[in-house]
Amino acid sequence: MDPSFLLVQSLSGLASASSLFVIASGLTLVFGVTRIVNFAHGSFYMLGAYVAVTVVPWLLEIDRSPWLFFAGVLISAAVVGLLGVAMELLLLRRIYKVPELFQLLATFGVVLMVQDAVLKIWGPVDIPGPRAPGLRHGVEIFGQRFPAYELFLIVVGPAVLGLLWLLMHRTRFGVLIRAATRDREMVGALGVNQALLFTGTLFLGAFLAGLGGALQIPRVSASAQMDLSIITEVFVVTVIGGMGSVTGAFLAAVLIGQLQAFGVLVFPKITLVLVFLLMAVVLVIKPWGLLGRPEPAAGRAALPEGILSPRGFGGAERALLGVAVASLLALPLFGDAYAVKVATEVLVFALAAFSLNFLVGNGGIVSFGHAAYFGLGAYAAGLLVTKGGLPMEPALLAAPLAGGLFAALFGFFVVRLSGIYLAMLTLAFAQIAYAVCFQWVEFTGGDNGVVGVWPSAWASSRHVYFYLVAACALGAILALRHVIYAPFGATLRAARDSEPRADAIGIDVRTHRWLAFTLAGVAAGLAGGLYAFSKGSIDPTMLGIPMSVDFLAMILLGGIQTVMGAVVGAAAFHAIKDVFMPLTDYWRFLLGASIIALVLIFPRGLGGAWGALRART
C-alpha cells in the first residue's frame, strides 16, 4: 500500500484517539478518586457539544476569529464542569455512604433525565456546529488532503495529557487526587477535606468531558444519541489503560484509534466489536489494564457490600410472600389480558434480576453484561423453534443450557479478575456475543432478529403461558434462594468478604465463583427463553447493554443487601416504566427522576428499607 496513504490514515487514527482521550481522562480521574462508575460522563460529553453549538455561533457573530472559537469551547467546557459540580452537590454527596454501586444507579438516572432534557431544550433535530475559523481547510500531506482541524486535534491530546501531568505533580490538588486514587481511606484519615476534593474532581472530570464534546462540533453535529454512542467506548479506553491512570488512558486511546483506522481497511464491519475484542484480550493478559495497579484495598477486610447474614423468612415475610404469590396466581381471574401480560414480564425479569443479584449481592461478582446469558438463552430457544423446527418444550430446556454453557465459557476468564475490571470483562464478552448475534445475519437474522417464536398450542393463551412462566420463574427463584442459604452460598459470601482468608481456610475461590457464574447464567438463560416465547421474537436488543443496565437498575432498586430485593426491584422498575411510557414522550425523564428519588429516599434499596423497618420493630 502507498506509504503516504498509510501515514494519513494513521493521522486520522491519531485525531480520533486524541478526542477519545480527552473524554476518557475525565472519566478515569473521577473513578480513581471517587470510585464512582459514572454513566453520566457521556451525558456531560453531549452537553458539552450542545452548549458549544449554542455559545460558539453566538461568539462568532461578534468576530470570526479562531480565538473566540476556542474561548467558546472553553466556556462550554466550564459550564459542563459546573453541571458536574451540581450533580456532586445535589446527588452524589448524599449517597457516598451507601454501597458504591448505588452511585452507578444514580448516575444512570441522570443519563435518562439529561437525554429528555436535551430533547426538550434543543429539540430533536441534530444541530451542526460551526467550523473553526482558520482551520476550515485541508492541508496537503504527500499529495493527500488532510483536515487542518484534525491536525490541531492531534496536538490537543498530548497537550491535555501534559497539563494534567503538571496539575497532578505540581499542585496540591493534583497530589491529593493521586493520593486518593491510590488509597482513598488513607487520604481521609489524614484529615483532607474529602468533600472539597470530590467536588473539585467532579468539576475536572465533567470539564474534560465537556471539552471533548465542544471540540467535536466542527466534525459532528450535536445529536441526542451522542451520549450512549460514546460512553461505552470511553469506559473501554479507561479500563484498557487501567482505571485511574491518565497515561494509561492515553496509550489505550492511541491503540484504539490506530486499530480502528486500519481495522476498517481489512474488516469494514469491525467497528462494532473491535474495542471490546481488544478489551477482552488486554484484560485476560493484564488483569488491571495496561498501566493500572491492583486495588490497594483489595487485601484489606473492607465492609462488604451485599447480602450480609441472610435471615430466613420471619412471620411477616411469610405472610407477605403468601399474599404476593396468592394474588399473583389469582391475577388471571380478576386482571385483564394486559395485566396478565405485564405480570408475565415482571416474573421473567424477576428471575433474571434474582440471578444477577445471586452474583452481585451474594458473590460480590458485579456483572455489567448479564443480559448476554439472558439473550443467549432466548436465542437458543428461538433458533431451535424457528430453524430447528422443535416445539417449545425442548427449546425451553435448551435456553438454560445455552445460558449456562456460555456463562461457563466466559466465566472461566471473568472470575480471574476482580472489581471494576471483572465487571468490564463481563461487558466485553456480552458485547462480543451481541456483535455475533448482530452480524451473523444468515444464522441469527442480524439486527432484525427472528420472528415466529411462539409457544406450543396448549400454552398459547396468555393465561396458560402466564402460569407456565410463574411455575418456572418462581421455582427457579426458590431454588436459587435455597443455594444462597446452603453452604455453597455461604462459601461465596466468605470469598467475597475476604479472598485471602477464604483461600487460607482451603476454599477454592476461583472454582466456586466459576460455578456461581455458571449457575447464574443457567437461571438467566431460562428467563431469556421464557421472555422469547412471550414476545414471539428474538433480536440483539435482548443482549444489549441497555438490557444489562436495566437488570442492574432492578437489583439496585430492590437492594443488593437483601435476598428477595431483586424481585421487588424488578417489579418496581417494570411498573414505573409501564406507568410512564403511555403518559408522555418524556417518559425517560420521569423514569430517571423516579430512580433518583428512590435512591435518595431508600439509599439501600426497597429491600433494604424493609429490612431497616423490620430491625426497628
Next chain:
Amino acid sequence: MTMAFETLTRRGALAVGGGLAAAALVGLRSPRAQGAPIRIGELNSYSRMAAFSVPYRNAMQLAADTINRAGGVMGGRPLEFIFRDDGATPGDAVRVAEDLLTRENVAFIAGTFLSNVGLAVADLANQRRRLFFATEPLSDAITMAQGNRYTWRLRPNTYMQTRMLTEAARGRTQRRWAIVAPNYEYGQSAAANFKRLIGASIPGAEIVAEQYPALGRVDAGATVGALAQARPDAIFNVLFGPDLTAFVREGNTRGLFERRFVLSLLTGEPEYMIPLGDECPEGWIVTGYPWEQVEWPTHRAYVEAYRARFNDTPRKGSLLGYVTVQVLANLLNRANSLDNEALVEALRDLRTETVTGPVTMRGIDQQGTMGTWVGETVLRGRQGGMRNIRYVDGATVMFPEDEVRAARRSA
C-alpha cells in the same frame, strides 16, 4: 429503518399539545362526524426518533381532523388515533401493541419506525390475527421473506428506493463504485440491493470498496480515507443523520466528492437535509421530499394547512402521516366493517387518491405504491435543497412478481 431526528421547538411542543387537545374536542363536537369513534392504535418511537415521529404525528392529527370535519368515516363515525411510544425496542413495542389491542380496544394497529420493531409487531399481529399497517419501517423483509397476511406496508421499501437511484444513474459511465452504509439491516440490505441493480443501469459496474461504520458512531476520517484509497469513480451512500453530517464534512474537507458521482439514499428528506446546513454537497442524486416544489393542488393545500397549524415546515414524516390517514380512511369506508379479516381483504389492491397521488396497496406483496422524489442536491444560501426533481411512482419500481411469490411462499 432509520434513526431520524428533527424539530420539536418549544413552540412546536405547545402546538402538539394544543393539537392533541383540539383533536379531542373536534372529535367530540364535530357537527357531522357522529357516533362511536373508530379507534386506531398508533405506536411509534416518539421519544427516541422524535425528529421523524413528531411531524408524523402532527400530520396524522391534521388529516384525522380534516376527515372528521368532513363527516368522518363509515357513514359518520369520527377517526380517533391512540398514540403510544414503542420504546424503540421490539420487547417494549410488543407489550405496547398488546396494551393497545387488549386494553385500549383499538380496531387495529399502525406505525413503528425501526425495522426490528416493525417485524416483531408484524409477527404479533399475525399471531393475534389483527391488522398491522406498517408505515415507516423500510426493511424488505416486512413484505417479502417475513411477510404475513395481516401486515401491510405503505412507504417505499429499501429495494424500491435503491432502484429509483440506480435507474437515475442509467446512461452514466462511472464503473468503479464505492459503498458506504451503516452497519445494520437497512444499510446492509440497501448495499445488497445496490450491488444487484447497478449492473442493469451501468454495464460492467464493479464495487471497489465497501465501508460499514457502526450506526451513530462513524469514524469519519478513517472511513473517508479508506474510500478515497480505492479511487472509485462514484459512491453509493446510505448514511443518514449524524453519521451523514460527519461523513460529508470530512469528505468535503478531504475532497472525496470532487469529480465523483454520488448516489445517496434519503439525503433529500428535510429530516436529513436540514441538519446538513451549508455543508450540503452539490450534485448528488438523492431520494427526498422537496415539499416546496411539489405543485399538485391537494399537496399544496395540505402543506398550507400543516404550516398554518404547526408553524413549521413539513417533513417526510409529515407526508407519510398524512397519506397513512388518507389510506386508512378510504379503507374503513370501503370495508365498512371493523372485522380484521374484512379489513385485510379490503386492503388488497385498494386504490386511494392521496396528496402524493394515487396509492395502491398491491395485493401480492401487501406493499403500497407510494413513491418518492428523486433529484439533485443543490445549495441555496445556507441551506441545501433539491433541483431537477421528479416524482417516481412506487408502482414502477416494485419487486418483480415472481420474486415476491418465491419470497412469500411461506407466508
